[in-house]
Structure formats: C-alpha cells, structure tokens
Amino acid sequence: MATLKDLSKHLGLSVTQVSRAINDHADVSQKTKERVREAAKELGYAVNRSARSLVTGKSGMVILIRPGALSGPADMSVLETISGLSGEFHKRGMQFLLNIMPPGTDPMPVYQSAATSGSFDGFVLIDTRRDDPRVALLTEMGVPFVVHGRSDPAADHNYYDIDNHQVAYTHAKNLLALGHTRIALLNGPRGYAYSEYRLQGYQKALEEAGVSFDPALLVSEQMTEGNGMIATARLFEDKVHRPTALICGNILLAKGAYTALGAMEYRIPEDVSVVSHDDVLHNIRGSAFYPALTVSRSPFANSWSHLAEILCNAIQNPTAPPHQHVAEVEFIERASTGPAPK
Amino acid sequence: MATLKDLSKHLGLSVTQVSRAINDHADVSQKTKERVREAAKELGYAVNRSARSLVTGKSGMVILIRPGALSGPADMSVLETISGLSGEFHKRGMQFLLNIMPPGTDPMPVYQSAATSGSFDGFVLIDTRRDDPRVALLTEMGVPFVVHGRSDPAADHNYYDIDNHQVAYTHAKNLLALGHTRIALLNGPRGYAYSEYRLQGYQKALEEAGVSFDPALLVSEQMTEGNGMIATARLFEDKVHRPTALICGNILLAKGAYTALGAMEYRIPEDVSVVSHDDVLHNIRGSAFYPALTVSRSPFANSWSHLAEILCNAIQNPTAPPHQHVAEVEFIERASTGPAPK
DNA sequence: GACGCAATCCGAAACGTTTCGGATTTATGG
DNA sequence: CCATAAATCCGAAACGTTTCGGATTGCGTC
Numbered sequence: 056m057a058t059l060k061d062l063s064k065h066l067g068l069s070v071t072q073v074s075r076a077i078n079d080h081a082d083v084s085q086k087t088k089e090r091v092r093e094a095a096k097e098l099g100y101a102v103n104r105s106a107r108s109l110v111t112g113k114s115g116m117v118i119l120i121r122p123g124a125l126s127g128p129a130d131m132s133v134l135e136t137i138s139g140l141s142g143e144f145h146k147r148g149m150q151f152l153l154n155i156m157p158p159g160t161d162p163m164p165v166y167q168s169a170a171t172s173g174s175f176d177g178f179v180l181i182d183t184r185r186d187d188p189r190v191a192l193l194t195e196m197g198v199p200f201v202v203h204g205r206s207d208p209a210a211d212h213n214y215y216d217i218d219n220h221q222v223a224y225t226h227a228k229n230l231l232a233l234g235h236t237r238i239a240l241l242n243g244p245r246g247y248a249y250s251e252y253r254l255q256g257y258q259k260a261l262e263e264a265g266v267s268f269d270p271a272l273l274v275s276e277q278m279t280e281g282n283g284m285i286a287t288a289r290l291f292e293d294k295v296h297r298p299t300a301l302i303c304g305n306i307l308l309a310k311g312a313y314t315a316l317g318a319m320e321y322r323i324p325e326d327v328s329v330v331s332h333d334d335v336l337h338n339i340r341g342s343a344f345y346p347a348l349t350v351s352r353s354p355f356a357n358s359w360s361h362l363a364e365i366l367c368n369a370i371q372n373p374t375a376p377p378h379q380h381v382a383e384v385e386f387i388e389r390a391s392t393g394p395a396p397k
Numbered sequence: 398m399a400t401l402k403d404l405s406k407h408l409g410l411s412v413t414q415v416s417r418a419i420n421d422h423a424d425v426s427q428k429t430k431e432r433v434r435e436a437a438k439e440l441g442y443a444v445n446r447s448a449r450s451l452v453t454g455k456s457g458m459v460i461l462i463r464p465g466a467l468s469g470p471a472d473m474s475v476l477e478t479i480s481g482l483s484g485e486f487h488k489r490g491m492q493f494l495l496n497i498m499p500p501g502t503d504p505m506p507v508y509q510s511a512a513t514s515g516s517f518d519g520f521v522l523i524d525t526r527r528d529d530p531r532v533a534l535l536t537e538m539g540v541p542f543v544v545h546g547r548s549d550p551a552a553d554h555n556y557y558d559i560d561n562h563q564v565a566y567t568h569a570k571n572l573l574a575l576g577h578t579r580i581a582l583l584n585g586p587r588g589y590a591y592s593e594y595r596l597q598g599y600q601k602a603l604e605e606a607g608v609s610f611d612p613a614l615l616v617s618e619q620m621t622e623g624n625g626m627i628a629t630a631r632l633f634e635d636k637v638h639r640p641t642a643l644i645c646g647n648i649l650l651a652k653g654a655y656t657a658l659g660a661m662e663y664r665i666p667e668d669v670s671v672v673s674h675d676d677v678l679h680n681i682r683g684s685a686f687y688p689a690l691t692v693s694r695s696p697f698a699n700s701w702s703h704l705a706e707i708l709c710n711a712i713q714n715p716t717a718p719p720h721q722h723v724a725e726v727e728f729i730e731r732a733s734t735g736p737a738p739k
Numbered sequence: 740g741a742c743g744c745a746a747t748c749c750g751a752a753a754c755g756t757t758t759c760g761g762a763t764t765t766a767t768g769g
Numbered sequence: 770c771c772a773t774a775a776a777t778c779c780g781a782a783a784c785g786t787t788t789c790g791g792a793t794t795g796c797g798t799c
Binding site: 058059060070071074075078102103104105106107108109110111 | 756
C-alpha cells in the first residue's frame with residue numbers, strides 16, 4: 056500500500072505537488088505529472104478513497120435501495136435496471152451500490168439512516184409512487200437524488216420520466232377514432248406514478264370523446280404475462296358487454312392477452328383491437344407477435360444514462376435547479392388494430 | 398453532521414470515551430453508554446465511515462464483480478444471487494457492492510485495480526472456472542475472498558460448493574443399475590468448475606461399469622430451456638444410436654428435454670429416462686413435471702449465508718486457514734426413471 | 740489511613756488525503 | 770541587468786475517527 060508520502064519521498068517532491076499531479080491540477084508541470092504517473096505505476100500506488108472522502112466530504116458512491124421481495128418475472132427488469140445504472144455510473148467514475156432490504160423491512164428508516172450516514176453522494180429512486188414519501192425525506196435532508204418517474208405533476212426534484220399520460224391518451228384517442236367505445240385498460244398497480252398518469256391520460260381521452268369511464272374496464276395488477284391472460288379472460292366473461300379494444304401497460308400483458316383471446320377464439324384485430332406500451336423488454340418484441348402488435352415505445356434502456364448524468368450533475372452542483380426530462384414516446388402502428396366491430 | 402467532538406462537548410466527556418461508548422467497549426460505564434446513545438440520537442450523530450476506514454484500514458464493504466453481458470434467462474439466477482448475498486452481508490453489518498463491467502471488458506484488470514484500491518475488505522467470486530485466474534490474483538495479493546465453487550480439487554482458498562462430482566456420479570450409477578448404457582449428459586459449458594466436476598463424476602461411473610465414454614452423448618451448452626430442447630432433438634436424430642437416458646444439468650434443460658421428447662413422441666420413462674439436478678430455481682419445480690422428475694437437489698439459496706459467513710470470518714481473521722464447505726446433495730426419486738428399453 | 744485493584748476516564752498521535760496561502764523559480768520585455 | 774508576471778512548487782492545517790499508554794477515581798481490606 057504505497058501512499059502519497061512514499062511517492063513524494065521517492066520523487067523528491069512535496070506531498071502537495073504529488074497529490075495535485077495525480078488529480079491533474081493546472082499548476083503542476085507536464086514533466087512532473089509524467090514522472091508522478093510513472094512512479095505511481097511503479098510503486099503500485101492507488102489513492103486511498105477513505106482519506107480522500109474524509110477531506111472532500113464526497114464518497115464517490117451512489118446508492119439504490121430496493122425491497123427484497125422476489126416477485127418472479129416482474130423482477131427481470133430490475134436486472135436490466137441495475138446493470139444499466141451500474142455501467143453508466145461506472146463510466147462517470149462513480150461506484151453504484153445496490154442495497155437490497157430483507158423482505159418486509161420498512162424502507163423509510165433505511166433511507167433515513169443511509170442519508171444521515173453521509174456515506175453516499177446520491178440516491179436513485181425507482182418504482183416511484185404518487186407523493187412518494189422518499190422524495191419528501193431526501194428533499195428535506197438535502198441529499199442529491201434522481202427519480203425514475205415523477206412523484207407528482209409539479210415535482211421540483213430531479214427526474215427522468217417518459218410521458219405516461221401521453222402513452223395512454225394517444226392509444227385511447229386512436230382507438231376512439233376507429234369507433235371503439237368499450238376500451239379496456241390493463242394497467243399497473245394503483246399508486247405507482249406511471250400507472251396513475253396512464254389512467255389519467257386514458258380518462259382524458261374518453262372524456263374528450265364524450266365516452267363515460269367504466270371502472271369494470273380498468274385492471275390494475277402487476278404487469279405479468281399471467282395477469283394479462285387472466286384479466287383478459289375475465290373482461291370477456293360477459294360476451295355482450297365485452298370490450299372491443301385493449302390497451303396493455305406493457306408487452307407481457309399483451310402477450311397474455313393474445314393467448315387468452317386466442318383461446319376464446321377472438322380474432323385480432325377483427326373482433327378485438329390490442330395495443331400496448333413497449334419498454335423493449337428482455338427480448339420480447341411486439342413486431343414478432345401475430346398479428347404484429349401496435350405499440351408506443353420509449354426504450355427503458357435509454358433512461359440509465361440520463362439518470363446517471365442528472366445525478367452526477369446534481370452531486371457536483373448541489374445548488375443547481377432540478378433537472379427534469381420527459382422522454383418522447385414513439386407510436387408504431389402495426390396490424391393489431393382495426394375498426395370497432397358492429 | 399454531528400461529529401464525535403460535538404458529542405463530547407455536549408456531554409462533557411472526552412472524544413475517546415464517546416468513541417468507545419459508541420463502539421460498545423468494555424471500559425466505559427453502563428451509565429455513560431446510555432447517555433452517549435441518547436445524545437447521539439438527539440444530535441442525529443452517525444459515524445463517519447470514511448474516517449473510521451482511514452484509521453482501521455477496513456471499509457466494511459465486500460464486492461462482487463460481474464461481466465455485463467445479459468444473456469437472457471440464464472441471468473435470472475444472478476438476481477437471486479445478488480439479492481441473497483446482499484441480504485446476508487447486510488445482516489452481518491457489511492455493505493455488499495455489485496460492480497457490473499461493461500460488456501466485453503477484460504475482467505482481470507478490474508479485479509486488479511479493485512484489489513489494490515484497498516476500498517474493499519473482501520471479494521465474492523462466482524461462475525468459477527477450473528484454475529480460475531482470479532483466484533490466483535487475489536491469493537497473490539493477499540485479499541480475502543470466498544468462491545462459490547472450487548477452482549481446483551486441491552484448492553486452498555475459502556469456498557462453498559456442492560458436490561458436483563457426486564451429482565453426476567450418482568445419477569449415472571443409478572441409471573446404469575437400471576440397465577441403461579447409452580446415457581447422455583446435458584452439461585453446462587466447458588471450463589466452468591461445476592461442469593467439469595460433473596463430467597468427471599459421469600465418466601467415473603461409466604468406467605466403473607465398464608461402459609466406454611461416447612463423446613456424442615455429451616452436450617456442453619448454456620443451461621437454458623431452449624438449449625435443452627435443441628440438444629435433445631439432436632441426440633435423438635439417429636433413432637438407432639439414440640440415448641435411453643438423459644442426465645440434465647439443471648431443471649431448465651430438463652424442461653426443454655421433456656418438450657422435445659414429447660414432440661418426438663417418446664414416452665418417459667418407458668422409452669427414455671430423464672433425471673436432473675435441481676438448484677431450486679425461480680419457481681420451476683421438478684415435482685410439477687409430468688411425469689414427476691427424479692432429481693438431485695442442493696438449494697442454491699442455502700449458499701448465500703454460508704458464503705457471507707465464510708468471507709466475514711476471513712476478513713476478521715485473515716490468517717485463519719481457508720474454510721471449505723462442500724454441501725450435501727439429496728436424491729429424490731420420482732417417476733421419470735425406469736429400466737432401459739430393449 | 741495506606742494499599743491495591745478494578746473501573747472509568749483522558750490526551751495525543753496517527754491514518755492518507757486535499758487545500759489554503761504563500762514561497763520560489765523561470766521566462767519576458769525593456 | 771532589473772522588474773514583472775507566470776509557472777511551479779511547498780508547509781501546515783484540517784477532515785473525524787480509533788487506539789496506545791497512562792491518569793484518575795472509588796472501594797474494600799488490612
């Protein structure tokens with residue numbers, strides 16, 4: 056474990072200058088920077104992060120805290136999330152830390168103590184809920200954080216989000232234009248920001264078209280293939296009041312819906328139109344559906360670099376105004392939509 | 398950010414004594430410990446880990462480094478791994494850190510620099526290969542680490558492993574006893590420690606029975622459902638020299654094998670016997686197969702606590718001899734095995 | 740009252756880095 | 770050769786904790 060002092064002795068320089076050389080400061084000559092770099096390699100020097108943290112007050116680490124319940128396939132995306140974020144923070148010279156709480160732990164004390172410990176320069180929040188208490192806590196404590204999603208429409212914190220309102224609004228609008236009036240929404244669970252926004256967009260479109268909202272056409276469940284299947288089966292129980300169109304919250308739900316519709320011998324799009332939002336999830340592609348699925352898309356994978364960038368900036372400049380980004384959504388019409396049946 | 402000095406002033410004690418109180422040392426009275434605890438809560442004191450690390454030389458963090466390639470379903474178990482380990486280390490007061498390398502990165506320099514940085518008290522190694530170079534590196538650098546699996550039969554490092562030799566040996570032995578001689582092994586990719594051991598166990602059993610090893614009956618691929626299907630289809634291409642029994646490396650392979658056998662109209666176990674090793678993976682249970690699958694089992698999930706325990710001990714006592722644990726394997730005979738067909 | 744022992748306490752140094760303020764050297768132009 | 774500015778360099782303090790060695794107190798015993 057070579058230290059700066061070792062290097063300085065070895066080179067006949069002051070510790071100060073060696074430190075500045077290593078951190079590439081302006082007032083050290085090219086030549087000495089070179090010499091220092093070489094000596095560092097030779098002696099196997101690596102900066103002691105604890106010592107640096109102690110004086111700078113920054114640890115170079117950001118953390119993501121997650122409940123530990125493994126709820127099956129829904130957790131696939133978590134893996135993408137953490138590997139995406141880990142990579143992006145790594146690029147920016149930060150360590151990304153994952154803290155998985157034991158199942159059943161109350162998260163707030165965990166956030167509280169992580170924030171007071173001062174060991175972390177920033178937090179990443181995912182699975183955001185409306186009026187998420189974590190946002191309130193971290194804001195109050197003055198710790199930098201970035202949110203995947205918005206905790207409320209007028210949020211004044213850093214976030215990266217997709218336009219979930221728009222997603223559902225446009226899908227519904229399109230289907231209404233095709234003459235559909237009984238449009239079911241297979242949504243995520245209540246309380247999550249994304250599902251609430253989607254519900255609002257959906258309701259807005261209905262309202263604009265003068266179609267009244269029917270709670271029986273709203274499903275709020277974990278967005279898995281199995282739930283898509285089951286929800287669809289139930290929606291079509293009553294053949295008379297069945298929906299003529301389905302808006303699916305993600306492509307897993309859509310896959311389940313396709314299976315159920317097939318089993319019940321409904322044709323897509325002649326009998327039922329199906330559309331979905333597509334995060335581009337683990338290799339399931341809407342274009343490979345038969346008939347090919349009409350989707351809105353906004354790749355999940357794009358968000359990691361934005362989230363990392365936003366958080367790193369917030370850490371470097373804590374007084375800057377919040378950075379907020381709502382990503383574009385792209386609509387791709389394929390073969391799963393058609394005019395409403397008589 | 399309250400510090401020890403703040404506390405000491407507030408209490409009229411020395412910094413020394415406050416520190417010792419907080420760390421629950423012996424030579425501070427119950428009464429003052431109580432007072433200190435209270436004041437700490439009141440002032441919102443949390444120990445500064447950087448400062449502590451600086452003097453103790455320990456960071457309280459262990460790290461797992463992983464390549465970033467997301468190879469689909471095979472990565473499901475990674476999620477179990479990291480959440481399992483994260484939880485177990487958390488219990489023991491350690492932070493578990495996950496470092497995901499960008500795809501295509503050469504791992505050795507990453508291990509090298511992580512080890513020299515001194516920021517981590519220990520390493521967890523998974524996906525072990527025979528004569529794994531990471532083991533050599535960390536051993537040489539004298540950094541504590543624990544391996545999931547063994548890098549070689551006479552390894553002198555800390556590890557937790559299951560008896561993979563035994564797994565394949567016993568399965569093969571049982572099938573041989575039923576009269577099978579053409580027994581295929583659907584194994585994991587070459588090079589990984591577990592698959593090499595299994596291959597050896599398989600060969601040993603054959604040898605003991607005087608059956609010669611046929612390379613055409615060995616498949617070495619990623620253990621996914623798809624590969625199980627394809628490998629089985631190919632193994633049965635030649636109806637005359639087809640195998641009469643299949644040993645599957647995990648339950649996904651077995652599932653694929655069942656599908657393929659069903660499609661080719663082979664009956665289990667009348668025409669083909671199938672056995673598998675079962676790590677107890679993401680809710681796929683061998684008992685739910687039809688016919689119910691004969692398996693060896695050794696729950697994956699048991700290993701996290703062992704690995705964490707072993708590593709924490711190694712960190713606290715670096716000179717202790719390596720701790721090595723080979724877990725029991727349980728054999729459960731169900732309905733997928735029978736005598737060899739004529 | 741003196742002694743010894745245990746129970747508590749304390750001052751100071753150390754860990755390895757960054758940074759502030761100033762000092763020294765080197766080049767530049769007259 | 771001098772004055773000035775720019776380019777390099779340096780000493781010392783500070784960050785918050787742990788720990789070493791020793792100091793103080795209280796208490797029971799003779």
